[in-house]
Amino acid sequence: MTGPAFWTAPDPRAALRDLLRKAYPHAVGDTDLLFALTRKYGTSPFTTLETARRELAVDRVVFERLLDTFDQVPELRAAVVNGPAGKYWSNTVLPLESKGVIENILERRTVYPHIVALYPGPTCMFRCHFCVRVTGARYENSTLDSGNAMLASVIDEIPPDNPYAMYISGGLEPLTNPGLGKLVARAARRGFKMVLYTNAFALTAQTLARQPGLWDLDAVRTSMYGLNDEEYEETTGKRKAFGRVKTNLLNFQKLRAQRERPVRLGLSYIILPGRSSRLTRLADFIAELSDAAPDQPVDFLNIREDYSGRPDGKLAPGERAELEDALNAFAERVAARVPALDVDYGYALHSIRAGTEAELIRIKPSTMRPGAHIQAGVQVDLLGDVYLYREAGFPGLAGAQRYIAGRLGPGTSLSDVVAKFVADDRRIEPRDGDEYFLDGFDQALTARLNQLETDIADGWRHTRGFLR
Ligand code: SF4
Missing domain, CATH: 3.20.20.70 (Aldolase class I)
Incomplete structure (x- = not known):
């Protein structure tokens, strides 16, 4: 069962059971739960762990065991990444995770x-x-x-x-x-x-x-x-x-x-x-x-x-x-x-x-993050204004000025703007229509960060976000 085959096999559950029986016999008893979890995160990557756990109707010990198995079975990971919503994983979430960008945001680090x-x-x-x-x-x-x-x-x-x-x-x-x-x-x-x-x-x-x-x-x-x-x-x-x-x-x-x-x-x-x-x-x-x-x-x-x-x-x-x-x-x-x-x-x-x-x-x-995600990216225009979202950098756009982290100029570098934004812990209260300042990347990243903060608050720090 390769990654894409999970979604196209005539009976993917049986294919998964076969795979586990041959290569990971200790996990074969969890086939149905692993199957459901793979489908969940292959179609809804921004599900919080507690939501997934409740939907599976298992306790935290069992759920932790399932997450462990996911770590040990690369075919399951590949199935999620090749799922219908897999582009969120492969284009945005996993590259940002592997480069440490997501941790930088969560930890509010001052970085470029x-x-x-x-x-x-x-x-x-x-x-x-x-x-x-x-x-x-x-x-x-x-x-x-x-x-x-x-x-x-x-x-x-x-x-x-x-x-x-x-x-x-x-x-x-x-x-x-x-x-x-x-x-x-x-x-x-x-x-x-x-x-x-x-x-x-x-x-x-x-x-x-x-x-x-x-x-x-x-x-x-x-x-x-x-x-x-x-x-x-x-x-x-x-x-x-x-x-x-x-x-x-x-x-x-x-x-x-x-x-x-x-x-x-x-x-x-x-x-x-x-x-x-x-x-x-x-x-x-x-x-x-x-x-x-x-x-x-x-x-x-x-x-x-x-x-x-x-x-x-x-x-x-x-x-x-x-x-x-x-x-x-x-x-x-x-x-x-x-x-x-x-x-x-x-x-x-x-x-x-x-x-x-x-x-x-x-x-x-209501789901925008008042602190945005300056560690992931900024946009700089001709005036030196440093915008926090990709669709905000247009002159005269109503409300967009609120999403300027600072202005570059003689004596003010990009690292100065980031450092001040982070040190001041600036928050921008979202208003109706502000969501249009986010492009697809900003939206996916916002959804990921919201998911992670919930996972962490729910006590899943070490497995936050399912895959990374
Ligand atoms: S979307 Fe069209 S009008 Fe807007 S900046 Fe691009 S080319 Fe110009």
């Missing part, structure tokens, strides 16, 4: 944030209908020089032991900053491998010629807002934008193929309600880009579903079935046309593909 996002864009040429940015709000051009100097100081300050400690995103569109290439080159000289999140509208041949430092990026991740001009206009409000983005990406493909250390190219795509049937066209588009440089096909795709408009994030059964079919058709087309493409389906779509309803995290103001 694990990931620092730079938000260098003063403006954006699009106005996507789902974007929280305030129409017309931007950073003044006069902030560019001082802002870039301050971002350069952050790049110089971050310890270089983790090459992936920084990335460039927004907030607003990073390529609207003419100094971006220099910042990337500066980071690359210190050994950082930066990913640029962009809409690629300004990723023109001229931009690349004027800013050669952009070739020092590790990856360019382009957000796609449609697959023709009409769809783009519908979503971004900009006419003829798809044609330009496509030209830019085709050109980028050719140019990067000529380089010795080519930048990886990836796309991200959000499936908006009612648009799942367009997915095969997405695969064709990626194939067209890949064909422009056959030795350098597009490297990766991050695909997500927009649940924001639905109560509790639940899909209606019909919509869900349609999405599942569309995802299968898409996967077939990818296998046929761009087999090397690395597709990340994210938390929600992964569970839909697995044909099982996984619990989706919906953090609300």
